[in-house]
Amino acid sequence: xxxxxxxxxxxxxxxxxxxxxxxxxxxxxxxxxxxxxxxxxxxxxxxxxxxxxxxxxxxxxxxxxxxxxxxxxxxxxxxxxxxxxxxxxxxxxxxxxxxxxxxxxxxxxxxxxxxxxxxxxxxxxxxxxxxxxxxxxxxxxxxxxxxxxxxxxxxxxxxxxxxxxxxxxxxxxxxxxxxxxxxxxxxxxxxxxxxxxxxxxxxxxxxxxxxxxxxxxxxxxxxxxxxxxxxxxxxxxxxxxxxxxxxxxxxxxxxxxxxxxxxxxxxxxxxxxxxxxxxxxxxxxxxxxxxxxxxxxxxxxxxxxxxxxxxxxxxxxxxxxxxxxxxxxxxxxxxxxxxxxxxxxxxxxxxxxxxxxxxxxxxxxxxxxxxxxxxxxxxxxxxxxxxxxxxxxxxxxxxxxxxxxxxxxxxxxxxxxxxxxxxxxxxxxxxxxxxxxxxxxxxxxxxxxxxxxxxxxxxxxxxxxxxxxxxxxxxxxxxxxxxxxxxxxxxxx
Numbered sequence: 001x002x003x004x005x006x007x008x009x010x011x012x013x014x015x016x017x018x019x020x021x022x023x024x025x026x027x028x029x030x031x032x033x034x035x036x037x038x039x040x041x042x043x044x045x046x047x048x049x050x051x052x053x054x055x056x057x058x059x060x061x062x063x064x065x066x067x068x069x070x071x072x073x074x075x076x077x078x079x080x081x082x083x084x085x086x087x088x089x090x091x092x093x094x095x096x097x098x099x100x101x102x103x104x105x106x107x108x109x110x111x112x113x114x115x116x117x118x119x120x121x122x123x124x125x126x127x128x129x130x131x132x133x134x135x136x137x138x139x140x141x142x143x144x145x146x147x148x149x150x151x152x153x154x155x156x157x158x159x160x161x162x163x164x165x166x167x168x169x170x171x172x173x174x175x176x177x178x179x180x181x182x183x184x185x186x187x188x189x190x191x192x193x194x195x196x197x198x199x200x201x202x203x204x205x206x207x208x209x210x211x212x213x214x215x216x217x218x219x220x221x222x223x224x225x226x227x228x229x230x231x232x233x234x235x236x237x238x239x240x241x242x243x244x245x246x247x248x249x250x251x252x253x254x255x256x257x258x259x260x261x262x263x264x265x266x267x268x269x270x271x272x273x274x275x276x277x278x279x280x281x282x283x284x285x286x287x288x289x290x291x292x293x294x295x296x297x298x299x300x301x302x303x304x305x306x307x308x309x310x311x312x313x314x315x316x317x318x319x320x321x322x323x324x325x326x327x328x329x330x331x332x333x334x335x336x337x338x339x340x341x342x343x344x345x346x347x348x349x350x351x352x353x354x355x356x357x358x359x360x361x362x363x364x365x366x367x368x369x370x371x372x373x374x375x376x377x378x379x380x381x382x383x384x385x386x387x388x389x390x391x392x393x394x395x396x397x398x399x400x401x402x403x404x405x406x407x408x409x410x411x412x413x414x415x416x417x418x419x420x421x422x423x424x425x426x427x428x429x430x431x432x433x434x435x436x437x438x439x440x441x442x443x444x445x446x447x448x449x450x451x452x453x454x455x456x457x458x459x460x461x462x463x464x465x466x467x468x469x470x471x472x473x474x475x476x477x478x479x480x481x482x483x484x485x486x487x488x489x490x491x492x493x
Contacts, residue, residue, distance in 0.1 A: 019035075030051040041340065041375050061229075085125070161188050175187065231253070274412070287318075291399060300396070303402055346377050348398075349397070349400060361391075
């Protein structure tokens with residue numbers, strides 16, 4: 001296994017982050033002594049090793065969360081708010097260091113890592129403000145003789161399983177509302193990118209979060225490690241971000257305990273460009289929707305359906321923009337395209353591109369992997385992509401933009417909805433009536449109208465169909481961690 005050659009600054013950043021498990025407010029080695037190698041995807045070399053939790057470690061983490069539950073639930077809302085606000089301030093002050101750490105383990109350019117940290121941190125600020133706004137209600141019973149009281153209470157111990165592509169934001173999007181609501185939790189980050197989550201745990205500890213409220217375990221075998229916790233009757237909530245395939249299995253397992261679940265699963269986002277759209281604005285939006293996070297995002301524009309009158313112009317401009325992007329290690333100046341997460345990702349992307357080519361699509365730019373070291377794939381634009389191409393059916397998770405045409409509004413909507421997924425859709429049009437008409441007919445949990453970015457800490461993030469259920473962000477995200485209790489009162493006459 002190759003060892004990464006790092007700068008003094010990079011080594012210092014890695015050394016500053018704990019590599020152990022965080023259980024009950026203590027950093028500890030895995031009980032079995034095992035470790036997991038964390039790879040630099042831009043070189044394929046090993047950055048460091050982190051603890052590989054055993055089932056016993058996972059159970060200890062849940063024990064700690066349960067033990068801390070009553071005290072944390074009883075903590076004053078303002079105290080919970082202050083912890084989140086303190087963590088927000090610490091992250092804001094350490095953005096540069098956290099961005100470098102994220103780029104090392106995930107590969108994205110430093111500028112994108114900084115953008116993610118800002119986004120991630122906004123969840124801590126938002127839920128710091130929401131912690132003191134957990135409201136019930138008091139009403140007169142319809143008969144007039146009694147009263148109806150409702151209260152919102154923390155749901156209890158939670159399990160979070162987060163993905164590798166947004167290693168900090170997918171943590172704060174779950175941890176922020178859980179902490180605000182008064183829940184305790186066990187978090188298992190992806191084995192490819194565990195360092196950002198470990199850094200977050202370190203910061204929350206410094207911000208004053210009591211031991212046991214947040215527990216972080218890193219593990220090579222996620223299913224084996226987390227299964228006993230999902231089956232444990234003390235667990236009350238499971239939140240997962242990842243593939244639909246894994247999500248289905250987790251939903252089935254969670255049903256045995258009737259857990260409340262939040263599932264943010266796969267996507268196949270359509271990007272619709274109508275005949276009345278501003279082409280330059282649509283290209284700008286396409287660059288954001290496609291190239292954010294190197295296309296390794298569930299919200300990434302996966303297929304571009306462009307009106308036949310604009311398709312050639314749109315494709316030419318998009319290909320010019322994507323073909324000009326600089327490829328390289330994310331720490332280098334001027335780099336806009338970093339590596340994909342591993343060789344399997346590169347192979348899958350190329351397989352999808354080749355399938356489209358075999359079916360008659362034409363590559364305008366890219367269409368090939370970059371020689372190593374590292375896991376790089378050139379930004380790619382394809383035209384004349386037929387309806388049966390796998391690129392239009394499967395989530396690409398890479399820097400590839402397949403362009404398909406339509407002739408009228410009904411056809412555009414039919415193509416957009418022709419998928420089992422329904423996370424996000426993008427619509428470009430200058431016609432306000434069409435904007436509303438199309439948005440209402442699209443089978444999607446989120447719509448980007450004349451913009452290529454929908455993520456917002458104050459807005460509900462989530463999808464329909466096999467993109468999952470539940471929402472993260474906004475007041476809706478807080479409700480995922482609260483239960484409603486109804487109290488009936490007879491006040492007499």
